[in-house]
Amino acid sequence: MYPDYEYLGVMRCNSNVATSSCNRINVPSLPEDIILQICFWLSVSDILSLRSANKAIYGFTQNSSVWLSLLRRLTIALPPAQPVFPGSLGYNSRLTLEFFVSRALKLEQNWRDYNPLPSHYRFNGHHRVLSMRCLPGGKHMVTVSQDPETNQESVVVWDMSFRDRRNHIAIAMLNSETPVQKLHARYASTDDHISLFVAFTRPPEEGRTVITAAFVPVETLHTLSSLSPGSSDFLEYSRVDPNPFTRVLDTRTRYPVGALSLSDINGCPLLAVVHRPRTVVFFDLRSGTRALIKLAAVSGYPQWRHSIWDIKILSSQEQVLVIRVLIGEVDMMDTNPLVFEIYDIPTGETEVENAIPLERKLILEHSVDGFFVSDGDASWNYRIHSSPDVPMLHKLSKCPPPPISIFVTTKAPRGFIHFVMLPEVINDGLTSSSTDVTEYIYRLPLGPRAQYEWDEEEQAVILPGAYHSVVWMRSPRRQPPEGRAIIRLAVYRTEGYTFSDSMDTGHTSLSATGSEREYNHNSDDDTMGVDLGHGANGQLGEHPRKRAMKYPVVPVEVARAMRNGTRCLQFDEWLGRLCIATTEDNFIQVLDWSV
Numbered sequence: 001m002y003p004d005y006e007y008l009g010v011m012r013c014n015s016n017v018a019t020s021s022c023n024r025i026n027v028p029s030l031p032e033d034i035i036l037q038i039c040f041w042l043s044v045s046d047i048l049s050l051r052s053a054n055k056a057i058y059g060f061t062q063n064s065s066v067w068l069s070l071l072r073r074l075t076i077a078l079p080p081a082q083p084v085f086p087g088s089l090g091y092n093s094r095l096t097l098e099f100f101v102s103r104a105l106k107l108e109q110n111w112r113d114y115n116p117l118p119s120h121y122r123f124n125g126h127h128r129v130l131s132m133r134c135l136p137g138g139k140h141m142v143t144v145s146q147d148p149e150t151n152q153e154s155v156v157v158w159d160m161s162f163r164d165r166r167n168h169i170a171i172a173m174l175n176s177e178t179p180v181q182k183l184h185a186r187y188a189s190t191d192d193h194i195s196l197f198v199a200f201t202r203p204p205e206e207g208r209t210v211i212t213a214a215f216v217p218v219e220t221l222h223t224l225s226s227l228s229p230g231s232s233d234f235l236e237y238s239r240v241d242p243n244p245f246t247r248v249l250d251t252r253t254r255y256p257v258g259a260l261s262l263s264d265i266n267g268c269p270l271l272a273v274v275h276r277p278r279t280v281v282f283f284d285l286r287s288g289t290r291a292l293i294k295l296a297a298v299s300g301y302p303q304w305r306h307s308i309w310d311i312k313i314l315s316s317q318e319q320v321l322v323i324r325v326l327i328g329e330v331d332m333m334d335t336n337p338l339v340f341e342i343y344d345i346p347t348g349e350t351e352v353e354n355a356i357p358l359e360r361k362l363i364l365e366h367s368v369d370g371f372f373v374s375d376g377d378a379s380w381n382y383r384i385h386s387s388p389d390v391p392m393l394h395k396l397s398k399c400p401p402p403p404i405s406i407f408v409t410t411k412a413p414r415g416f417i418h419f420v421m422l423p424e425v426i427n428d429g430l431t432s433s434s435t436d437v438t439e440y441i442y443r444l445p446l447g448p449r450a451q452y453e454w455d456e457e458e459q460a461v462i463l464p465g466a467y468h469s470v471v472w473m474r475s476p477r478r479q480p481p482e483g484r485a486i487i488r489l490a491v492y493r494t495e496g497y498t499f500s501d502s503m504d505t506g507h508t509s510l511s512a513t514g515s516e517r518e519y520n521h522n523s524d525d526d527t528m529g530v531d532l533g534h535g536a537n538g539q540l541g542e543h544p545r546k547r548a549m550k551y552p553v554v555p556v557e558v559a560r561a562m563r564n565g566t567r568c569l570q571f572d573e574w575l576g577r578l579c580i581a582t583t584e585d586n587f588i589q590v591l592d593w594s595v
Helices: 032-039 044-052 055-061 064-073 094-111 218-226 233-238 376-381 544-548 556-564
Strands: 011-012 023-026 119-124 128-134 140-146 153-159 169-175 182-189 193-205 208-217 245-251 257-265 268-275 279-284 289-295 305-314 318-326 339-342 350-353 359-363 370-375 405-411 414-421 425-428 441-442 450-454 459-463 466-474 486-493 566-574 577-582 588-592
Touching: 011 064, 032 055, 032 064, 032 577, 044 055, 044 064, 044 094, 064 094, 128 182, 128 566, 140 193, 153 193, 169 218, 182 208, 182 257, 182 268, 193 218, 193 257, 193 450, 208 218, 208 257, 208 268, 208 405, 218 233, 257 376, 268 305, 279 305, 289 339, 289 486, 350 450, 350 588, 370 459, 370 566, 376 405, 405 459, 405 577, 414 459, 459 566, 556 577, 556 588
Parallel strands: 257 305, 289 350
Antiparallel strands: 011 023, 119 588, 128 140, 140 153, 153 169, 182 193, 193 208, 208 245, 257 268, 268 279, 279 289, 305 318, 318 339, 339 359, 370 405, 405 414, 414 450, 425 441, 459 466, 466 486, 566 577, 577 588
16 A cells, blocks of 8 residues: 655554644655655656655656666556667666656557547658658658659658757668668667668669668767758768768579568577568678578478568567468469468578478468568567667566567458467576576467458558557559558557457458548547457457557548558557658658657
């Protein structure tokens, strides 16, 4: 039972006496260690209330240990910390900790609303923004931008923080001779420093697709950001070092390139590339070595063609998730079996022919349209500092690693299926003498977690997250001259579920709705389905649709621009920030649910 803290004192009452005779203790007169111990037991709202008492107490709430104690008691998902480098502001500063805790709590509170209301602002992207990737921690974002006059495309790094009342700014650029496709971005270690790595493909040159990877040190990005782009100091720095990126891979292949996966394994940047139909190539971006695996045919389907559609490096267990589709005869192609597999990542210059998976899950009777796999586990495992002695703050809370969400969109009927890969404890950190850190491993899902269907022709595209995913709908009958017409936007919430390995046995069919609906503003009509997650008693919980699907309020001018043509969207799940680039202008619209 916590004591009843007031602004200027603590009520210390005896239950046998009247309240009026309670003794009062003047908090500022207490020893410092006692005041800190009191603060260690307070909630965020209590700390903010106590902070407004007087300057002396305000100073105690500025102590980083108070916020670190609060962080350790949290049971909600925390955003990853921003990367730091030697000599920079300490990872455990009070500002960093307060940012962590307050933003996570505000976001959690906002997602409980059926129509979460975001703050809205925009910033100038200068050129056409064709694709975007957010980096963990919210400090940086990478875009592919196209000069409208020359049509030349560039990879641009943005500082997404607000500094000295400035808006977000472009701080580094990597020019490309040809269009940039399949952009990926990740923090990884190189030369004992944290760097920002990018990887992408370029269209075939003389019949060969180009695969490129490059990096820029975070310390360099910090310097460029602090010099105020456009200033004389910035221009001088840019003249001395006009290209801050270092290319570490520029290779060509005659095979069709499918998916990419960029990750960091034990401080080593690794790029996985799909050479369709059945080969995965691994490039060690530090040593330059190359390994590959060639997948064997699926047992029971020896005559079927198979093609890899997506991959994901599971960095914590040094394995790779492979998703492939089996294709039979023409008259058998109404449905395509799906195969989820996990393989060990080979080391060195190894080539593995007819590789055998460690795990395999075959899923039948679905007409596949596309795959979308979340990347929250990589954000949870990445390092913010090159030294392993610097802990990652988001791992100090009581939360396990986030699950991996796999979404499969279907064509007949229109809809999507949601699969979940749960982290399994393999070492609790207490029984091993070598480490005190709890270790996890991901297993393949036993079956779908939820399934949604709708009668309309709308096609769904999903920006996947571990706990929250953005689902946006476009109509094939409404095609603008440029971009895609987004007619509906929703946030699919999985964070409230009690995860288990049980498979949902049913699905939900949805009726069509009016085409003139304005982005579901304050509407109770759930047009995208209900939550099929089971509650603690195995039954559907109360108001499942409000728990599963949220319809955020979108400003009218943003909704209109998205309908007229959207180039790309990017969702930063951990910070609750959705970035939108439309064809209306070169500005990037931002909807933020955590402020």
